[in-house]
Amino acid sequence: MRSDLYRTMRTIRRFEEQVVELVNANEIAGVTHEYIGQEAVATGVCAALRPDDVITSTHRGHGHVIAKGAEVRRMLAELLGRTTGLNRARGGSMHIADVSLGIYGANGIVAAGAPIAAGAAWAGREAGSDRVAVVFFGDGAVNQGVLHETMNMAGIWKLPLLFVCENNGYAVSFAASEATSGSIVGRAAAYDMPAVHVDGMDVEAVQAAAETAVAHARAGDGPSFIECETYRFVGHHTAERTMKLGYRTDEEIERWRERDPLRVLAERMTPDEVAALDGEVERLLAEALAFARESPRPAVADAREYVYASGPLPREGVSA
Amino acid sequence: MRSDLYRTMRTIRRFEEQVVELVNANEIAGVTHEYIGQEAVATGVCAALRPDDVITSTHRGHGHVIAKGAEVRRMLAELLGRTTGLNRARGGSMHIADVSLGIYGANGIVAAGAPIAAGAAWAGREAGSDRVAVVFFGDGAVNQGVLHETMNMAGIWKLPLLFVCENNGYAVSFAASEATSGSIVGRAAAYDMPAVHVDGMDVEAVQAAAETAVAHARAGDGPSFIECETYRFVGHHTAERTMKLGYRTDEEIERWRERDPLRVLAERMTPDEVAALDGEVERLLAEALAFARESPRPAVADAREYVYASGPLPREGVSA
Amino acid sequence: MARMRYQAALARALRDEMTADPSVFILGEDVRASLRGVSRGLVADFGRQRVIDTPISEQAFTGFAMGAALAGHRPVVEFQIPSLLFTAFEPIVNQAQKFRLMTGGQAKVPVTYIVPGSGARRGLAAQHSDHPYALFAQAGVKTVVPATALDAYGLFLSAIRDDDPVVLFAPAAVLGTREEAPEQPEAVPLGDGRVHRAGDDVTVVAIGHLVHDALAVAQELAEDGISVEVWDPRSILPFDWEGLRASVEKTGRLVVFDDTNRTCGLAGEVLATAAEEFPLAAPPRRVTRADAPIPFAVELEEALLPSRAQLAAAVRGVLDREVVR
Amino acid sequence: MARMRYQAALARALRDEMTADPSVFILGEDVRASLRGVSRGLVADFGRQRVIDTPISEQAFTGFAMGAALAGHRPVVEFQIPSLLFTAFEPIVNQAQKFRLMTGGQAKVPVTYIVPGSGARRGLAAQHSDHPYALFAQAGVKTVVPATALDAYGLFLSAIRDDDPVVLFAPAAVLGTREEAPEQPEAVPLGDGRVHRAGDDVTVVAIGHLVHDALAVAQELAEDGISVEVWDPRSILPFDWEGLRASVEKTGRLVVFDDTNRTCGLAGEVLATAAEEFPLAAPPRRVTRADAPIPFAVELEEALLPSRAQLAAAVRGVLDREVVR
């Protein structure tokens, strides 16, 4: 449903804009990596998924987590460092997760989610389920060895696994064209899996590709690879603003903004429909922010909690 | 020259047979990984190299080291743990090296030599030389991420680097056919480099492929990949004998022995030529063994030497 | 009671636990053929789905195990040689170990990493002779180093059952040792030290294969009237500080016998904690591996490893000395 | 004399050394754009051959640097975040570090690994807040942690000139600090500690950013008549044991202030060596990071890091206590 796709994309966009404001206002600590411009990828792929499917995400993870169904207010609470946050204020942006929804976490390490998703994909099949797993990663991750190791394992074991490459043209400041020998889909195809290239600014195109890949996986035919050509409209992270890295031109950004995935989809809908959804998203976010701000901060006395599932608390930095 | 190729292969073969005996007699400590059956690969590739070219080798390194020109008697002295050994008894089989001949070492870690060779290839070009570097590795190494990272770097920087895959069908007990999704040359080709498959039991075929790749690299046209189909006639290492791993049949071994690279080449030569070279090799090895056995063992007082090139000796295990 | 071989004890533990719990499986290089003996015979009984040969892709198969664990399994990951832990360092210490904290307790990550043959073993040279358990303790990963067959059985069982990542180092030097064992050996809890020999004069903390050497030295010193208590922490993290305190409170003297590099090794940690927290009648001592990679030649290898003679000298040394002020 | 900024000091050292020695080059992620400031402006002056942007391939570019070093270069490898050292652990500790020993001294491996921004920095959470210098000391890799701008300049220079692999950790918390510097600052030798403040009652060993906190605490305690010597080892390996001995011989008391995990961290090593070898009038103490990954929320992060209050309490504690027998 277009309205669902649009609602999700709009939620991601407005969530990210809200987050940037909160980071700049020091209400959110650290840095965050915005998904602005890439909404169609997470939205299109997750539209092809079931609740019991598993995803692993990246440092740029908010979009995937929203699209897979996490509660926005608990996400915002997490980023504000509140105990009502998805991760009880222990994770923040780079580790945000909702394991109960099959969201095995954003990840601070490029490509590290790939083998984790492979393990989940294997486990699903072992359990007799036809559920699938998806690993999201960027163009930069295509040069991480562990991704290749995982593609090979997925190939030989015919794992129900989707590799979704979000090619936004850059790894921080380094252009994918300069970083990558050969083509991205060519690499995946070498592992003997279906590998396609889609317009990552068109959520319906992404969804269609994902549905094909998911069906392939559910049927027991193994992994697939989807390269989504996309773009981030803002800096690598919230701190880039002040950095003047100068690796791309304003014109390039403008050119891509014309293909804003929200606009692309909105043009296929009625203005009223869009306006109603926009309003709905504003209310959701306003409510989420209020919820997050009212939520309690963690107790310092609990700082060593949740390190181990069993066994003693870790030692403190001073003797008792 | 066929006689040179034969001499090298025969030297490797007899060296390895000698080593097995010495390991079994406990004159060589630890385990060694024999190159028996694969002689044509190292010999053919190194025949295409100059003394100033660089190689990195594997756990199964004796063949590469001999073919690149190391002194056999100093190799044997190394394996016997003598100070006249190439590595002054510090390295042994798995780390045997002669940096002065561009032999940047055997390696205990699968695929670890790849990026080292890449760095050497880059440095050669920086120095204004047309020298090349070669990384040898097995079929098992093709599933190590670092090899892929290196192939990509070699591709984008057009490094004068040869990837030589010795596909002997197994990584210890695990069959390459089961371990590998897609084809090995297909993976290399995905990085946009020439990738060929050659009969690794025919030294002249290997040499021809290597010469093409070396010329390509010296001309500044970047890396190439050669997959050599070969076989090891003996166990993964000297200790396998006692292990009964049962991953391959005697018939399979026999089938491959019929393609023994020494026999394949000898059939292109006169029996007299072959006999003369065989005699020469026996003398060389007898002399080498005598040299090694007469050489001194290292002084225990020097056990902490050679750890740092500058700076203090490392601390001992007890306080002074 | 029969004498159980250490390596067989590991295999027995895995078999028992795979029998008891269908979520347990093993993966790693050559585990079907069982190059290292831990998975001997298992593929015949449990099939290839639970005894998984992996490509030479340590980073990926280590991460894979974590994903399977999050999805409800209890994977055992076998590393053929200790330095492969370096290749898989990131997925262990940065992913599996931190996941629970990072998610605020949403999940557990019950993976066991086993290295059947850690430490030096005469002639395997620098890249195959590490015994890197202190690195994992530094990184907060639960770490066990069983010294005997019974402990190998019991700690492996507990590691598999534990809800957190655990690294088990089986020292190469003890794989062939045997110990009296009951019909059905038991789990040994993590974090529980073992007094191998009671004594009054000096506490010797020994780890892994060095326990056996420490017992020999204790025996030898007993002939000179020196009463050594040989205490094995068995798990490095969590560490049984209370058990050690009890021993040191009795003896007042401490020597640690540890086959990790000296700097920032386990012995250093034990000395530091003891110096801070325990009553010591004399400065403590440690006998460790030198701070150097292991050279190939066996005499050089030996020269860098902690020895019985060094331990005996250190024990005599702490008896001679009082705390200086 | 002008005040030099720490980050600029790193950049200046690299620029000076690249000017002086054509074999020096830098590689890493985003070094042309200079995301971390160390290579600022260098690509304009030295070109892309000596300021090399790498793909996200830490294992390979770390190994690449070693190969280039064997062939005569002096590479500087920049890691964008400390945990990338985990990904590159094998090529550093198992390859570059061991190569010289393994080849019996045939070659040197002069590579510098730099982490410009190590440790916690308010809200970067578990995978971006490690300060893993103790791991490298355990593995025998030369390791430096400069605390001030001048030391950053001088130790970076020495690291590049050193013929062995060296890891330089620049703590995130000091990148913006400044120090008086002469026109042309000098190299600081590895293995040479620095007395930041002389004192008679207690030696406080502080590392990296904690030097600044230790100085503040020393100042505060001086008002109560407690005379603290603040001593910075500057390099973790080699460690200036003689320098520390001299300080402890004077004060007789020791507290270590160290932002690595407690277990098998650097502070443990210092306490252990001191307990074995130095005359101590009271049990030593350490104030370290807790043994836990850093949670996201800043108040939790702070709760796990070593604090000034803890240091002040520990100093008072060692003054209260005598060695118990």
Ligand SMILES: Cc1ncc(C[n+]2csc(CCOP(=O)(O)OP(=O)(O)O)c2C)c(N)n1
């Ligand atoms: C293994 C690893 N190397 C480097 C980094 C630092 N880093 C964080 S994001 C990033 C760029 C990632 O690029 P890409 O995969 O294209 O994702 P994008 O940021 O474009 O979404 C880098 C280099 C990291 N987190 N992990």
Ligand SMILES: Cc1ncc(C[n+]2csc(CCOP(=O)(O)OP(=O)(O)O)c2C)c(N)n1
């Ligand atoms: C990274 C790594 N993983 C595992 C090992 C243990 N190991 C040593 S050799 C070997 C098999 C290598 O197979 P292949 O690359 O095909 O070379 P071959 O032995 O057949 O020559 C394995 C698994 C290792 N040394 N390094």
Ligand SMILES: [Mg+2]
């Ligand atoms: Mg990108």
Ligand SMILES: [Mg+2]
């Ligand atoms: Mg092979």
